[in-house]
Amino acid sequence: MISWLKQFSSRNGVGLSVYLLGTVTLWILVMIILPQLLMLDFSFRHNWHHMDPAKMGGPEDVYTLVNYHFLLYGSPNNPDPFNVVDVTVFFRTIIAAVFVTIFDLAICYPIAYYLAQVAKGARARFMVLALIVPFWVNEILRAFAFRILFGEEGTLNAILLALGILNEPIDFIREDVALYAGLGYAYILLMIFPLYNAIESLDKNQIEAARDLGSSWVRIHHRVVIPFAKPGITSGCTMVFMLTAGALALPQIIGGPSSLWFTQIIYQWFNTGSNWPRGSAYAIVLLVVCIAFVFLVMRIFKVRIGEIGR
């Protein structure tokens, strides 16, 4: 350790070394580990500070699984065998996030391939710009614009009615179409750029070699491009999935009235419910299940964690 530090400082200079090690340590400790540990700690506590602040730190303030129990079984007088609402919302959130991820992958792969292997010079730069600039519009403005676009009286309905495709308007917001479209769009860049990076480093000759050996385009993608881009696909999908499952603003604004996103339930516990321990427990469950799910999928597709950083 000491010799490593010496080597590190002789390679980068003392000033830079102290700065690098200091900021990275601070970042990891203060921004990542500490808050999550606090949340983890919270999730195993009773909600004393709301119910009876005097008992905080007292003999009854012990660790408990009550918050996790609540997520699974609900309140003691719940007639159902488990907490139907919360558990259903939880799984619906995960499944919806999976679909949004698949949807984004399907849209972004051709774009990333085109940018990385086909487009050249000015056209490629223009396309990248055209992808980035719309994200200057802030999230809240975009979300409300989606409401206008997808609302029952909205632009999309007006167009479809005018074209005679629909006879009566569809409430895209109630049907959650607006939410999925909004979520899909929100993280599109996080899918495109990892894919682009991965595909861009693929030697064009590999594609031509496969072509030359008689391969169809489908097979070229299946056998050459996609296997090569797997690390990029993994990191793009991971990011989109995690962020979608953890999104809050978009479900609040353009989610249908009858469908909750799991983050909204968490938010309710923290905010209107004033129950931070329960909110923490819910949030921790979401985090752990999402991570476990990502690792499971990576195992199925035989991607190692180290490849994501490539």
Add this chain to the structure above:
Amino acid sequence: MSADVQLENVSVRFGDFTAVRDASLTIQGGEFFSFLGPSGCGKTTLLRTISGFQELSEGRVLIGGRDMAGIEANRRPTALIFQNLALFPLMSVWENISFALEVRGESKQQRLKRADELLELVALPGQGNKRVDELSGGQKQRVAVARALCAEPEVLLLDEPLSALDLKLRQHMRTELRAIQQRAGITFIYITHDQGEALTMSDRVAVMRQGMIDQVSDSTTVYDHPETAFVASFVGGNNAFPGRLTAANGTEATIDTPDGTFSARTSSHSALAVGDESIVFVRPESVFFAQESEQGNLVEVTLVSQEFEGHFWHLVLETQGGRAVRMSVMNDGAPARYQPGEKLTIGFSTTNAIVLPKGELAAE
């Protein structure tokens, strides 16, 4: 099965730039044919045109008599070996080799069997299960050849595939490629800027310059009977003495140059008349030490430097007019006999000198 390849007035343009200009020639079925030229001469473009990756602006490419217009690269009876080989790094050696069969939907058993046969052919038996990055440069080379042969092409196209190998291996692979070509019995079209490769392997060589084909002949003819100043200066070392033709008798001519009056043989492909600007070419190995009293083509020179290359001494000389002349002397085991700055007389025979019309020379 081998097919002949015909180029009919093929031109390829990129915007204003013409990469290939009106190329016409016929490559015989089963021939080992090389395109030789400096980088940027259009040889790779021509190869890509034959393989179907590059559309031509004018003309026709016929393979086995069939016009290739509108036929995409994956449907042509050609297989291309890329300069960087472009093996698939995520597939094993045998999967690489049998990829063309996978495309055709052959069973795994069939593919394994064929891969084994081809590994045998390229002298890599039993290496099928290795990963590509476990192979050496020369082995990758062979795998690339096997992969291309597996597609059973009628024409194999090779784009400087040996350029990444070290000298010894390159020389070995030349022999090997030639042997594989004879065993496979198909047409090989080889692209290179290395005249050694082109001359040793090929039945015929086309020398290219700025998108044009200057000469198509067998190796010895290209070397001994160049038809243009470019071919003379690009293929092998050559000394050029520019001057003006003063007399010609059909097979020999006399040329006045600033370094003296020389007689040289003429090329049957280039008509020269008295008074024409022309260049006398003499190969370094055709230059010999002479006495001032001798008759013939003599030049007074000063020794500038000498390099030892093992089987040859390479001498750089300078004429009184300041022209550099190269001379190669077989190493007979004796130590270097001359010192830089020494005055010498050199000569060359009329039959070893050729006079050609003035034209573009290859860059040094």
